[in-house]
Amino acid sequence: MNTQTFSLTLGAPVPDWQARPHPAGVVLTGNACRLEPVDPARHSDAWFEAYSEAPGGRDWLYMLVGPFPDAQAYRAYSERMARETDPLHFAVVDLGTGLPLGTLALMRQQPQHSVIEVGFVTFSPVLQRSRIATEAHFLLMSYVFDQLNYRRFEWKCDSLNQRSSNAAERLGFQYEGTFRQAMVYKGRNRDTAWFSILDKEWRLVKAAFQQWLAPDNFDATGQQIRRLQ
Template sequence: MSTFQNEFAQPIGAPLANWKGAKPPSRVTLEGRYCRLVPVDPAAHLNDLAEAYDSAADGRDWTYLATGPFSTLEAYQEHLEKLASSTDPLHFTVIDTASGKALGTLALMRIDAVNGVIEVGFIAFSPLLKKTRIATEAIFLLMRHVFDDLGYRRFEWKCDSLNEPSRAAAKRFGFTFEGIFRQATTYKGRSRDTAWFSIIDPEWPALKTRYERWLDPKNFDADGAQIERLSTPQSAK
Protein backbone atom coordinates (compact mmCIF):
# COMPACT_ATOMS: atom_id res chain seq x y z
CA MET A 1 0.00 0.00 0.00
CA SER A 2 1.32 3.44 -0.94
CA THR A 3 2.47 5.72 1.91
CA PHE A 4 2.24 8.82 -0.31
CA GLN A 5 -0.86 10.99 -0.39
CA ASN A 6 -1.99 13.99 -2.37
CA GLU A 7 -3.74 17.08 -1.02
CA PHE A 8 -7.04 15.15 -0.99
CA ALA A 9 -5.60 12.45 1.30
CA GLN A 10 -5.71 9.96 -1.59
CA PRO A 11 -2.92 7.38 -1.86
CA ILE A 12 -0.64 8.02 -4.85
CA GLY A 13 2.52 6.51 -6.30
CA ALA A 14 6.03 7.45 -5.23
CA PRO A 15 7.20 10.77 -6.72
CA LEU A 16 9.74 10.77 -9.55
CA ALA A 17 10.98 14.32 -9.33
CA ASN A 18 14.14 13.75 -11.37
CA TRP A 19 12.80 11.25 -13.89
CA LYS A 20 13.59 12.28 -17.46
CA GLY A 21 13.04 8.97 -19.22
CA ALA A 22 15.41 6.26 -20.36
CA LYS A 23 17.57 6.08 -23.47
CA PRO A 24 16.38 4.10 -26.48
CA PRO A 25 18.62 1.12 -27.26
CA SER A 26 20.81 1.18 -30.34
CA ARG A 27 22.84 -1.28 -32.39
CA VAL A 28 25.79 -1.72 -30.06
CA THR A 29 28.09 -4.61 -29.19
CA LEU A 30 27.91 -5.90 -25.62
CA GLU A 31 31.04 -7.71 -24.49
CA GLY A 32 31.09 -10.45 -21.86
CA ARG A 33 33.50 -13.10 -20.62
CA TYR A 34 31.92 -16.03 -22.48
CA CYS A 35 29.99 -14.30 -25.24
CA ARG A 36 29.27 -11.03 -26.93
CA LEU A 37 26.02 -9.69 -28.29
CA VAL A 38 26.18 -8.02 -31.68
CA PRO A 39 23.47 -6.65 -33.98
CA VAL A 40 22.05 -9.34 -36.24
CA ASP A 41 23.99 -9.46 -39.52
CA PRO A 42 22.60 -11.95 -42.06
CA ALA A 43 25.78 -12.00 -44.13
CA ALA A 44 27.97 -12.76 -41.13
CA HIS A 45 25.64 -14.96 -39.05
CA LEU A 46 23.41 -16.90 -41.44
CA ASN A 47 25.44 -20.08 -41.85
CA ASP A 48 26.46 -20.35 -38.19
CA LEU A 49 22.91 -19.86 -36.96
CA ALA A 50 21.42 -22.26 -39.50
CA GLU A 51 23.98 -24.90 -38.50
CA ALA A 52 23.31 -24.32 -34.80
CA TYR A 53 19.54 -24.66 -35.21
CA ASP A 54 20.00 -27.74 -37.41
CA SER A 55 21.57 -29.48 -34.41
CA ALA A 56 18.05 -29.81 -32.96
CA ALA A 57 16.33 -33.16 -33.39
CA ASP A 58 13.04 -31.56 -34.42
CA GLY A 59 11.19 -28.24 -34.57
CA ARG A 60 9.90 -28.07 -31.00
CA ASP A 61 12.13 -25.10 -30.11
CA TRP A 62 9.97 -22.94 -32.40
CA THR A 63 6.58 -23.99 -31.01
CA TYR A 64 6.16 -20.92 -28.80
CA LEU A 65 7.77 -18.43 -31.19
CA ALA A 66 5.73 -16.48 -33.71
CA THR A 67 7.95 -17.67 -36.58
CA GLY A 68 9.77 -20.83 -37.62
CA PRO A 69 10.81 -23.51 -38.01
CA PHE A 70 12.27 -22.86 -41.44
CA SER A 71 12.39 -25.57 -44.07
CA THR A 72 15.09 -24.01 -46.25
CA LEU A 73 18.17 -21.87 -45.80
CA GLU A 74 16.57 -19.27 -48.07
CA ALA A 75 13.52 -19.04 -45.80
CA TYR A 76 15.70 -18.57 -42.75
CA GLN A 77 17.81 -15.95 -44.56
CA GLU A 78 14.66 -13.97 -45.36
CA HIS A 79 13.66 -14.17 -41.70
CA LEU A 80 17.12 -13.04 -40.58
CA GLU A 81 17.01 -10.08 -42.96
CA LYS A 82 13.74 -8.98 -41.35
CA LEU A 83 15.33 -9.20 -37.92
CA ALA A 84 18.28 -7.10 -39.06
CA SER A 85 16.07 -4.34 -40.45
CA SER A 86 13.86 -4.06 -37.36
CA THR A 87 14.38 -1.40 -34.67
CA ASP A 88 11.63 -2.59 -32.30
CA PRO A 89 12.24 -5.43 -31.72
CA LEU A 90 15.97 -4.73 -31.85
CA HIS A 91 17.65 -8.08 -32.46
CA PHE A 92 21.07 -9.29 -31.32
CA THR A 93 23.09 -12.37 -32.18
CA VAL A 94 24.84 -14.32 -29.41
CA ILE A 95 28.46 -15.04 -30.38
CA ASP A 96 30.46 -17.67 -28.47
CA THR A 97 33.73 -15.92 -27.55
CA ALA A 98 35.73 -19.16 -27.62
CA SER A 99 34.65 -20.41 -31.05
CA GLY A 100 33.50 -17.18 -32.67
CA LYS A 101 30.32 -18.96 -33.75
CA ALA A 102 26.82 -17.47 -33.73
CA LEU A 103 24.60 -19.70 -31.57
CA GLY A 104 21.28 -17.87 -31.21
CA THR A 105 19.42 -14.59 -31.17
CA LEU A 106 17.35 -12.47 -28.78
CA ALA A 107 15.89 -8.98 -28.80
CA LEU A 108 14.95 -5.87 -26.88
CA MET A 109 11.36 -5.02 -27.69
CA ARG A 110 8.25 -3.02 -26.73
CA ILE A 111 10.63 -0.17 -26.08
CA ASP A 112 9.01 2.54 -23.94
CA ALA A 113 11.81 4.95 -23.10
CA VAL A 114 9.41 7.63 -21.81
CA ASN A 115 8.21 5.36 -19.00
CA GLY A 116 11.43 3.37 -18.68
CA VAL A 117 9.94 -0.02 -19.63
CA ILE A 118 11.51 -2.53 -21.99
CA GLU A 119 11.17 -6.25 -22.68
CA VAL A 120 13.48 -9.09 -23.64
CA GLY A 121 11.91 -11.36 -26.22
CA PHE A 122 12.22 -13.31 -29.47
CA ILE A 123 14.67 -15.58 -27.65
CA ALA A 124 15.77 -18.22 -30.16
CA PHE A 125 18.59 -20.15 -28.49
CA SER A 126 19.93 -23.17 -30.38
CA PRO A 127 20.64 -26.48 -28.61
CA LEU A 128 24.32 -25.44 -28.57
CA LEU A 129 23.41 -22.45 -26.42
CA LYS A 130 20.67 -23.68 -24.12
CA LYS A 131 21.55 -24.45 -20.51
CA THR A 132 25.08 -23.06 -20.85
CA ARG A 133 26.84 -20.24 -19.03
CA ILE A 134 26.86 -18.43 -22.38
CA ALA A 135 23.05 -18.33 -22.39
CA THR A 136 22.98 -16.93 -18.86
CA GLU A 137 25.59 -14.33 -19.67
CA ALA A 138 23.65 -13.25 -22.78
CA ILE A 139 20.63 -12.43 -20.61
CA PHE A 140 22.88 -10.70 -18.07
CA LEU A 141 24.54 -8.54 -20.73
CA LEU A 142 21.17 -7.28 -21.95
CA MET A 143 19.94 -6.74 -18.40
CA ARG A 144 23.05 -4.79 -17.41
CA HIS A 145 22.80 -2.69 -20.56
CA VAL A 146 19.13 -1.92 -19.88
CA PHE A 147 19.60 -0.85 -16.26
CA ASP A 148 23.17 0.53 -16.11
CA ASP A 149 23.64 2.05 -19.55
CA LEU A 150 20.14 3.02 -20.64
CA GLY A 151 18.49 3.79 -17.30
CA TYR A 152 15.30 1.73 -17.53
CA ARG A 153 13.07 1.23 -14.48
CA ARG A 154 11.44 -2.04 -15.54
CA PHE A 155 12.66 -5.04 -17.56
CA GLU A 156 9.95 -7.45 -18.71
CA TRP A 157 9.79 -11.09 -19.79
CA LYS A 158 6.60 -12.43 -21.35
CA CYS A 159 5.79 -15.84 -22.77
CA ASP A 160 2.96 -18.18 -23.64
CA SER A 161 1.55 -19.29 -20.29
CA LEU A 162 1.85 -22.91 -21.49
CA ASN A 163 5.57 -22.53 -22.18
CA GLU A 164 6.88 -24.09 -18.97
CA PRO A 165 10.60 -23.97 -19.94
CA SER A 166 10.35 -20.21 -20.58
CA ARG A 167 8.52 -19.63 -17.31
CA ALA A 168 11.15 -21.60 -15.41
CA ALA A 169 13.94 -19.67 -17.15
CA ALA A 170 12.36 -16.33 -16.23
CA LYS A 171 12.30 -17.27 -12.56
CA ARG A 172 15.88 -18.55 -12.65
CA PHE A 173 17.04 -15.32 -14.26
CA GLY A 174 15.50 -13.31 -11.41
CA PHE A 175 12.20 -12.16 -12.93
CA THR A 176 9.14 -11.99 -10.68
CA PHE A 177 5.92 -13.60 -11.89
CA GLU A 178 3.10 -11.02 -12.05
CA GLY A 179 0.16 -12.95 -13.48
CA ILE A 180 -1.60 -14.17 -16.62
CA PHE A 181 -3.17 -11.96 -19.28
CA ARG A 182 -5.96 -14.15 -20.68
CA GLN A 183 -6.38 -14.32 -24.47
CA ALA A 184 -3.74 -11.61 -24.78
CA THR A 185 -2.75 -12.36 -28.36
CA THR A 186 -2.89 -14.84 -31.22
CA TYR A 187 -0.12 -16.54 -33.17
CA LYS A 188 0.28 -19.47 -35.53
CA GLY A 189 -3.50 -19.75 -35.72
CA ARG A 190 -4.05 -20.22 -32.00
CA SER A 191 -4.91 -18.22 -28.90
CA ARG A 192 -2.30 -17.28 -26.32
CA ASP A 193 -2.62 -16.50 -22.65
CA THR A 194 0.50 -14.54 -21.71
CA ALA A 195 2.52 -14.96 -18.51
CA TRP A 196 4.10 -11.70 -17.32
CA PHE A 197 7.37 -11.39 -15.39
CA SER A 198 9.50 -8.37 -14.50
CA ILE A 199 12.58 -7.02 -12.76
CA ILE A 200 12.46 -3.43 -11.48
CA ASP A 201 15.42 -1.16 -10.88
CA PRO A 202 15.51 -1.39 -7.03
CA GLU A 203 16.03 -5.16 -7.42
CA TRP A 204 18.87 -4.81 -9.90
CA PRO A 205 21.92 -4.15 -7.65
CA ALA A 206 21.48 -7.36 -5.61
CA LEU A 207 20.64 -9.35 -8.74
CA LYS A 208 23.66 -7.97 -10.56
CA THR A 209 25.90 -9.20 -7.73
CA ARG A 210 24.37 -12.67 -7.98
CA TYR A 211 24.99 -12.78 -11.73
CA GLU A 212 28.59 -11.64 -11.36
CA ARG A 213 29.22 -14.25 -8.67
CA TRP A 214 27.61 -16.99 -10.74
CA LEU A 215 29.49 -16.08 -13.93
CA ASP A 216 32.88 -16.04 -12.17
CA PRO A 217 35.01 -18.90 -13.56
CA LYS A 218 35.60 -20.04 -9.97
CA ASN A 219 31.91 -20.95 -9.76
CA PHE A 220 32.47 -23.87 -12.15
CA ASP A 221 34.27 -27.13 -11.48
CA ALA A 222 36.73 -28.88 -13.80
CA ASP A 223 33.85 -30.39 -15.78
CA GLY A 224 32.14 -27.01 -16.19
CA ALA A 225 29.34 -27.76 -13.73
CA GLN A 226 28.06 -24.88 -11.59
CA ILE A 227 28.94 -24.83 -7.90
CA GLU A 228 26.48 -22.18 -6.71
CA ARG A 229 23.11 -21.91 -8.43
CA LEU A 230 22.09 -18.56 -9.87
CA SER A 231 18.62 -18.91 -8.39
CA THR A 232 20.00 -19.39 -4.84
CA PRO A 233 20.96 -16.10 -3.16
CA GLN A 234 24.11 -16.24 -1.03
CA SER A 235 22.10 -15.49 2.15
CA ALA A 236 19.96 -18.57 1.63
CA LYS A 237 22.87 -21.00 1.54
Protein backbone atom coordinates (compact mmCIF):
# COMPACT_ATOMS: atom_id res chain seq x y z
CA MET A 1 0.00 0.00 0.00
CA ASN A 2 1.25 3.44 -0.91
CA THR A 3 1.05 5.37 2.39
CA GLN A 4 1.87 8.60 0.61
CA THR A 5 -1.75 8.78 -0.55
CA PHE A 6 -2.86 9.51 3.00
CA SER A 7 -2.43 12.97 4.57
CA LEU A 8 -1.80 11.59 8.04
CA THR A 9 0.84 12.40 10.62
CA LEU A 10 2.82 9.47 11.99
CA GLY A 11 4.96 9.11 15.07
CA ALA A 12 8.67 9.78 14.86
CA PRO A 13 10.62 6.77 13.55
CA VAL A 14 12.66 4.71 16.00
CA PRO A 15 15.55 3.41 13.88
CA ASP A 16 16.93 -0.08 14.44
CA TRP A 17 14.42 -0.73 17.20
CA GLN A 18 15.02 -3.73 19.46
CA ALA A 19 13.19 -4.85 22.56
CA ARG A 20 14.94 -4.18 25.85
CA PRO A 21 15.88 -6.90 28.37
CA HIS A 22 13.77 -7.80 31.35
CA PRO A 23 15.13 -6.51 34.65
CA ALA A 24 17.02 -9.01 36.80
CA GLY A 25 17.53 -9.50 40.51
CA VAL A 26 20.77 -7.56 40.59
CA VAL A 27 22.50 -5.83 43.50
CA LEU A 28 22.75 -2.04 43.15
CA THR A 29 25.05 -0.28 45.61
CA GLY A 30 25.24 3.44 46.39
CA ASN A 31 26.96 5.49 49.07
CA ALA A 32 24.27 5.09 51.74
CA CYS A 33 22.17 2.10 50.66
CA ARG A 34 22.05 -1.08 48.64
CA LEU A 35 19.22 -2.57 46.62
CA GLU A 36 19.21 -6.36 46.61
CA PRO A 37 16.80 -9.21 45.85
CA VAL A 38 14.28 -10.04 48.55
CA ASP A 39 15.42 -12.74 50.99
CA PRO A 40 12.64 -13.52 53.50
CA ALA A 41 15.02 -15.28 55.89
CA ARG A 42 17.22 -12.18 56.20
CA HIS A 43 14.76 -9.37 55.60
CA SER A 44 11.25 -10.26 56.77
CA ASP A 45 11.49 -9.83 60.57
CA ALA A 46 13.45 -6.59 60.29
CA TRP A 47 10.92 -5.21 57.81
CA PHE A 48 7.96 -6.04 60.02
CA GLU A 49 9.62 -4.36 63.00
CA ALA A 50 10.48 -1.26 60.95
CA TYR A 51 6.99 -0.98 59.45
CA SER A 52 5.41 -1.37 62.89
CA GLU A 53 6.74 2.07 63.82
CA ALA A 54 3.97 3.65 61.70
CA PRO A 55 0.83 4.07 63.86
CA GLY A 56 -2.32 2.22 62.89
CA GLY A 57 -1.07 0.81 59.58
CA ARG A 58 -1.24 4.29 58.06
CA ASP A 59 1.52 3.63 55.52
CA TRP A 60 -0.47 0.73 54.01
CA LEU A 61 -3.58 2.84 53.38
CA TYR A 62 -2.96 3.33 49.64
CA MET A 63 -1.12 0.05 49.08
CA LEU A 64 -2.74 -2.91 47.34
CA VAL A 65 -1.63 -5.11 50.26
CA GLY A 66 -1.38 -4.81 54.05
CA PRO A 67 -1.37 -3.95 56.81
CA PHE A 68 -0.27 -7.27 58.27
CA PRO A 69 -1.46 -8.41 61.70
CA ASP A 70 1.75 -10.12 62.75
CA ALA A 71 5.26 -11.09 61.67
CA GLN A 72 4.09 -14.47 60.41
CA ALA A 73 1.61 -12.89 58.02
CA TYR A 74 4.24 -10.50 56.73
CA ARG A 75 6.70 -13.39 56.32
CA ALA A 76 4.20 -15.15 54.06
CA TYR A 77 3.90 -11.98 51.98
CA SER A 78 7.67 -11.54 51.74
CA GLU A 79 8.00 -15.14 50.56
CA ARG A 80 5.54 -14.34 47.78
CA MET A 81 7.55 -11.22 46.89
CA ALA A 82 10.70 -13.31 46.60
CA ARG A 83 9.04 -15.64 44.08
CA GLU A 84 7.67 -12.92 41.83
CA THR A 85 9.45 -11.61 38.75
CA ASP A 86 6.83 -8.99 37.76
CA PRO A 87 6.72 -7.14 40.07
CA LEU A 88 10.43 -7.69 40.70
CA HIS A 89 10.97 -6.60 44.29
CA PHE A 90 14.13 -5.14 45.79
CA ALA A 91 15.07 -4.69 49.44
CA VAL A 92 16.43 -1.28 50.45
CA VAL A 93 19.31 -1.91 52.90
CA ASP A 94 20.95 0.79 55.01
CA LEU A 95 24.72 0.38 54.51
CA GLY A 96 25.38 1.98 57.88
CA THR A 97 23.35 -0.47 59.95
CA GLY A 98 22.92 -3.36 57.53
CA LEU A 99 19.16 -3.26 58.19
CA PRO A 100 16.53 -3.61 55.47
CA LEU A 101 14.21 -0.61 55.81
CA GLY A 102 11.88 -0.88 52.84
CA THR A 103 11.12 -2.25 49.42
CA LEU A 104 10.37 -1.08 45.90
CA ALA A 105 9.78 -2.95 42.68
CA LEU A 106 9.99 -2.87 38.90
CA MET A 107 6.60 -3.85 37.55
CA ARG A 108 4.33 -3.85 34.49
CA GLN A 109 7.42 -4.69 32.49
CA GLN A 110 7.02 -4.10 28.74
CA PRO A 111 10.46 -4.72 27.23
CA GLN A 112 8.90 -4.85 23.74
CA HIS A 113 7.95 -1.18 24.16
CA SER A 114 10.81 -0.22 26.50
CA VAL A 115 8.40 0.81 29.25
CA ILE A 116 8.60 -0.11 32.93
CA GLU A 117 7.07 1.13 36.18
CA VAL A 118 8.34 1.59 39.72
CA GLY A 119 5.80 0.41 42.26
CA PHE A 120 5.20 -1.24 45.62
CA VAL A 121 7.26 1.53 47.21
CA THR A 122 6.99 0.57 50.86
CA PHE A 123 9.34 2.62 53.01
CA SER A 124 9.37 2.34 56.80
CA PRO A 125 9.06 5.55 58.86
CA VAL A 126 12.82 5.76 59.43
CA LEU A 127 13.42 5.53 55.68
CA GLN A 128 10.79 8.04 54.56
CA ARG A 129 12.04 11.49 53.53
CA SER A 130 15.63 10.39 54.06
CA ARG A 131 18.79 10.58 52.00
CA ILE A 132 18.70 6.79 51.68
CA ALA A 133 15.17 6.85 50.24
CA THR A 134 16.22 9.32 47.55
CA GLU A 135 19.35 7.33 46.70
CA ALA A 136 17.30 4.13 46.45
CA HIS A 137 15.13 5.69 43.76
CA PHE A 138 18.20 7.04 41.99
CA LEU A 139 19.85 3.60 41.94
CA LEU A 140 16.74 2.05 40.42
CA MET A 141 16.37 4.81 37.81
CA SER A 142 20.03 4.47 36.85
CA TYR A 143 19.55 0.74 36.38
CA VAL A 144 16.49 1.28 34.18
CA PHE A 145 17.96 4.01 31.97
CA ASP A 146 21.73 3.43 32.00
CA GLN A 147 21.89 -0.37 32.08
CA LEU A 148 18.61 -1.59 30.60
CA ASN A 149 18.26 1.41 28.24
CA TYR A 150 14.51 1.80 28.65
CA ARG A 151 12.73 4.74 27.02
CA ARG A 152 10.02 5.34 29.63
CA PHE A 153 9.88 4.95 33.43
CA GLU A 154 6.44 5.23 35.03
CA TRP A 155 5.02 6.05 38.46
CA LYS A 156 1.34 5.54 39.25
CA CYS A 157 -0.62 6.10 42.43
CA ASP A 158 -4.07 6.70 43.85
CA SER A 159 -4.92 10.25 42.86
CA LEU A 160 -5.86 10.94 46.51
CA ASN A 161 -2.42 9.86 47.73
CA GLN A 162 -0.89 13.32 47.87
CA ARG A 163 2.32 12.11 49.50
CA SER A 164 2.98 9.78 46.58
CA SER A 165 2.19 12.44 43.99
CA ASN A 166 4.50 14.91 45.75
CA ALA A 167 7.27 12.31 45.87
CA ALA A 168 6.92 11.57 42.15
CA GLU A 169 7.24 15.22 41.20
CA ARG A 170 10.15 15.76 43.58
CA LEU A 171 11.98 12.84 41.95
CA GLY A 172 11.58 14.30 38.47
CA PHE A 173 8.49 12.50 37.19
CA GLN A 174 6.12 14.53 35.03
CA TYR A 175 2.38 14.38 35.70
CA GLU A 176 0.49 13.12 32.64
CA GLY A 177 -3.11 12.82 33.77
CA THR A 178 -5.57 10.79 35.81
CA PHE A 179 -7.35 7.61 34.74
CA ARG A 180 -10.80 7.76 36.34
CA GLN A 181 -12.25 4.66 38.00
CA ALA A 182 -9.14 2.75 37.00
CA MET A 183 -9.25 0.21 39.81
CA VAL A 184 -11.15 -1.17 42.79
CA TYR A 185 -8.99 -2.12 45.77
CA LYS A 186 -9.72 -2.74 49.43
CA GLY A 187 -13.38 -2.22 48.59
CA ARG A 188 -13.02 1.34 47.30
CA ASN A 189 -12.55 3.20 44.03
CA ARG A 190 -9.18 4.34 42.77
CA ASP A 191 -8.60 7.05 40.22
CA THR A 192 -4.99 6.57 39.14
CA ALA A 193 -2.57 9.46 38.61
CA TRP A 194 0.10 8.78 35.99
CA PHE A 195 3.65 10.19 35.99
CA SER A 196 6.69 9.40 33.86
CA ILE A 197 10.32 10.15 33.06
CA LEU A 198 11.51 9.69 29.47
CA ASP A 199 15.00 8.72 28.36
CA LYS A 200 15.50 12.14 26.76
CA GLU A 201 14.81 13.74 30.17
CA TRP A 202 17.07 11.42 32.13
CA ARG A 203 20.30 13.38 31.60
CA LEU A 204 18.96 16.42 33.44
CA VAL A 205 17.18 14.37 36.09
CA LYS A 206 20.34 12.35 36.70
CA ALA A 207 22.45 15.50 37.07
CA ALA A 208 20.00 16.86 39.64
CA PHE A 209 20.22 13.64 41.66
CA GLN A 210 24.00 13.64 41.54
CA GLN A 211 24.18 17.23 42.76
CA TRP A 212 21.68 16.57 45.52
CA LEU A 213 23.40 13.38 46.70
CA ALA A 214 26.87 15.02 46.74
CA PRO A 215 28.39 15.17 50.26
CA ASP A 216 28.69 18.97 50.11
CA ASN A 217 24.90 19.25 49.82
CA PHE A 218 24.47 18.21 53.45
CA ASP A 219 25.33 20.15 56.58
CA ALA A 220 26.91 18.80 59.76
CA THR A 221 23.55 17.46 60.95
CA GLY A 222 22.87 15.67 57.67
CA GLN A 223 20.24 18.13 56.48
CA GLN A 224 20.03 19.02 52.79
CA ILE A 225 21.25 22.43 51.64
CA ARG A 226 19.75 22.47 48.12
CA ARG A 227 16.39 20.87 47.44
CA LEU A 228 16.20 18.14 44.81
CA GLN A 229 13.01 19.48 43.28
